Each structure stands twice: as C-alpha cells, then as structure tokens.
Amino acid sequence: MDICHVRIENFRALQIVEIPLNKFSILIGENDVGKTSFLYALDTFFSNKKISEKENYFKNDISKPVVITLSFDNLPEIDDFKKIVGKDRRVVVKKSFEFDKSPIVKVVLEDESEVDISKDVLKNWFSSDSFHFIPVRRDLAVQFSMNKTALLGKTLRAKMKTALGEEKANKSIQELTKILTKALDEPKKILQNFLQEQLHNDTVKLGFEELQVDPIEGVSFKVKLSDDRVDDVLIENRGAGTQNNLIIALFRLIADMHIGDYFIFAMEEPENSLHPKAQRQLLSVLYDISRESQVIVTTHSPVFIERSKFENNIILTRTSKGNTVAKTFNSSLLSALRTDLGIRPSDALLKGGGNCAIVVEGNTEEDGFPIFMEMSGMSEFRLGISIINMRGSDKDRIENTARLLYAYDIPCVIVLDADKESIVVDLERISKASLPNIKKVFCLKKGTIEDYYPLEIVADVINQELNPTKKIVVANFDSTKHGRDKISDFKKVMYEHGAGESTGILKRSLGLLGTKMMRDRGVAIDPELVNIFKEVKNIVESQ
DSSP, X not given: OEEEEEEEEEETTEEEEEEEXXXXXXEEOOTXXXXXXXXXXXXXXXXXXXXXXXXXBGGGOTTSOEEEEEEEESOOOOGGGTTTOOTTSOEEEEEEEOBTSOOEEEEEOTTSOEEOOOHHHHHHHSSGGGEEEEOSSOOHHHHTSOOTTSHHHHHHHHHHHHHHXXXXXXXXXXXXXXXXXXXXXXXXXXXXXXXXXXXXOTTOEEEEEEEEEETTTEEEEEEEEEOSXXXXXXXXXXXXXXXXXXXXXXXXXXXXXXXXXXXXXXXXXXXXXXXXXXXXXXHHHHHHHHTTXXXXXXXXXXXXXXXXXXXXXXXXXXXXXXXXXXXXXXXGGHXXXXXXXXXXXXXXXXXXXXXXXXXXXXXXXXXXXXXXXXXXXXOHHHHTEEEEEOXXXXXXXXXXXXXXXXXXXXOEEEEEOTTOHHHXXXXXXXXHHTOTTEEEEEEOSSSSGGGGSOHHHHHHHHHHHSOOSSOOOGGGSOTTOOHHHHHHHHHHHHHHTTSOOOHHHHHHHIIIIIHHXXXXXXXXXXXXXXXXXXXXXXXXXXX
8 A cells, every 4th residue: 555645734834735656755855845844744644643733733823724635546455445445546535633633534535525434444554553754863762662653663563473373372471572582583683684784794793682571561672782892782872873774774674574565664864874885775775665665755865866766756845935846757758868867867856946947067157156146136045946067068968957857847047158059049949849948048148157257356266275376466367368268368377376277176166265255345246147047036936
C-alpha cells in the first residue's frame, strides 16, 4: 500500500498544498518552504492524535481545522477495502483536526460523499503501525528501543513473535527471555556485520544488553557499541556519524528481512552527518527498501539528486503569494533528457527555488547576481529563484538545462554575452517551438558581465585577493577595450604585476568580492541589469 497523493490544509507552514508521491519520493527545495511541515503532517495523519499546539496551525489560526487527505493505491485484495475502494483502485482517507480534539476520520468516495471508517481498518492500515517517521534530530535511544513505535521495535517484533509461536511459549519469564534472546541473535549479527563493513572496522561489536521481559511493559534492552578504542558505549553517546551509520545498517536489515509490502518510511535529511560515500550507500539501501515499502525523504544532498531518477524528485517552492506548491517531473520528457546534460542535475534543481531560474555563462554572474538583485531592491530567496552557471555558452548545454527545468515546470531567462547573437536567435526559435519555459534571452549590450564592474573595483579586487607584487591602479588598464578584449587586458595587467594570469580566479573574486564592494561603496548598478531582474520578478509574480 502506497500514498499516491497528499493534500494538506492549514498545517504549520502549509496553507494548502497538493503533492503526488511515487514509490520512492525525494522532496527538495530551499529552507522554509514546507518540507519538514509536509513530513510532520504525514506523521500527524498516521499517529491519529489530537493537535494541541497552536504552532501546528497555519499562522497559529485555530479557527480553521487542519485537514490532511491521503490517497492510497497498490492496495491488497482484502474485504476491508471492498466498500471504500474506487474504480481506480484507490482509497481516499481524510482526517480533520479541530484544535485539541480527536480527529474526525472519513473515507471520501468517488462521488465526493464521505463515510465512516471502522476502527479496525483505521488501526490496521492507516495508523502508526503502517508508518514510520525519522526526523532530522534523531534520538537513537528511541529509534533503537523495542517500543512498538520505534524503528528497531517495528523491525524485530515480528521476528520475536514468530520465535514465541514456534516455541509455544507458555513458559516462565526466564524461559521467554532465553527464547527472545536467541531470536535477536541473527538480526543483531546482521546489523553488526553491516556496521563493520560501513565503518571499515572489524572490531565493532554490537550488543543488545540487559534484555528484560515484563508482562506489562513488554520487551526492552540497551543497545551498546564496542570497538578497539571503547567498550560498551550506549549508542546515544556515540558521534553523529556512527549513529547515522547505525541507521543505515538498520535500513539494510529492514531490506534484508523483507518486512512487508504495506509499510511507509519517511525520513528528514537522511544524509545528515554522513560522508558523501555513506550518502551513496544509504541511497542505494533506500532504493532496495522502496522495492517493497514506500520511502519518502527530504534532502539537500547533491548525491541524492545526481543518483536518483528524475521522476522521483519533487521540488517544493513558495510562490510570491506565500503558498507552497509542488513541482513534479513531466515523464513525457524523460526520453529527451536521456542525454549528456552538460551540467549536474543538482546544479539546476538545488540552486534555489522553483519559481524561476536565471541561466548564466560563468562564475561572476553566479556569485554577483544575488548581490546585484539585493542592490535593486529584490531577493533571490524571497522570489524563489535559482542562478544556474553553465560555465560557458554551449547552446546544447543551455538547451538541455532549459529542458530539464521545463520538465519540472520551472520558467527561466538566459543571460549571454554580447557576442552570442547567433545563439540568442537559436534559443528564441527553440523557445517558440518546444521550450515555452524560456521566457526571455538577454544579450549583454556592453560585452561580458565584467564590463559592468568599474575599473577601480577590478583593481581593488586584484590587489586585495591576488597579492600582486606591484600595486595595480586604474591607469594600468586599457579603458577602451570591451568584451573578450577587456578580459585579455585584465590577464595582461595581472601577469605584468605579478598577480598570476588566471582570469577564472579573477571572475570568481569579482562576483564574490567586487559586487560587495560596489554595494558597500554605493556604486550604482547598471540599469540594463536592473531590467533583467525586474523581468525575472514579473515572471515569478505572474504565476
């Protein structure tokens, strides 16, 4: 059973948002667009408890209920669903949460009418028994307890129940403890082997110690780790990297044990505190789990974006009107994107919001445009835009990037140097024919972006950042040169004054430092650049 569609109303940062989900869904987007709120909304739905804090209501407004509606597909063929499943083989469950009251639960039928759902069906399929959420602030002591809401507990309880059944365990507490200890040996050894492999340390030992069986409290034990440096340290006292490796090992155990087709995992920033190599390993494990159980994660990790399928990525962005929207992949464009894009997908999808993208040629624009926008009274963050560096003006690379953005319904503008008129013509033709998300192609009138920096700023950047053996002054430059000739003149002056001859370093320094110098000294930004940013703002606000 999988969640295929989510609608959330009035929960935390989410006024109204609708998000389709896949078997494996990766939610990306800037901070404060609602990714965490989305996962907590799912957790609220399945926990089925009251909402008693005003902060969980949109803008603390408790006069409107929180409403969370989930559509489920891939349902089992059982009697529980016969009366509530639609012709599309989906079940739609809506939970409404008035402040500090138990939720009202209904099934929404195809004719939009609503009917009650039995307590047994609710518990068996739409409760925490079927869902597990791991927040970014992970309490390993909780996750590795035998509590029925803990990840380890959910994983091992079935194993222990089977062991008790096989032993026909109408026996004493001491005998039950022996049976359960034996039942835990195999998964413990598997977990330990995974940990040794991940940490490249054969001395790592995992202990499930002080096992206790209580008729009222149930089963409990303490999880400890030992290695060649320390003995029997509680997992909550180990470092974040080791703790997250234990989470990976537990996920691997889940995949290895095949816990079932009807379980849903949600995890916030699973890459947190993990080395990129461990991130790749975790992604592979999550893919393995998603063959049976649904997996939903939020991430800021380029590793996840580079190695995941385009259709798994969901971009959350906040519009200029303040509401969060989801940008999902248009699968009809998949075949056109099975090519060498020329850039990493994460460069296009993780660089900012999903409201609009500015596609630029180089480092100076990438680092300088956000400050130029600030000087123009705008903010890339508030507008929800990304600035994508093409590292050149290759037409195919620009076109492929625009096509990737189009697949997620993200508009873009393209800014090119003055000598790229032929590429501008080609891109404008392409935009009319097949890429309507290319809203505008700008050609810088002065030459390159470096022409928009005063020569005194260029000289100060070189003197401050590149340590010339002889101080550079404005008179050293040829003020009549523009475009590529101007860049060549910079290179010549730098070489003659012992500052090296890397114009790449100069461009990055101009973008990062030179633009700040212009802002701090009150140097006016060229109106041509202001008009580009106004065009981007208009595109964002028109959505």
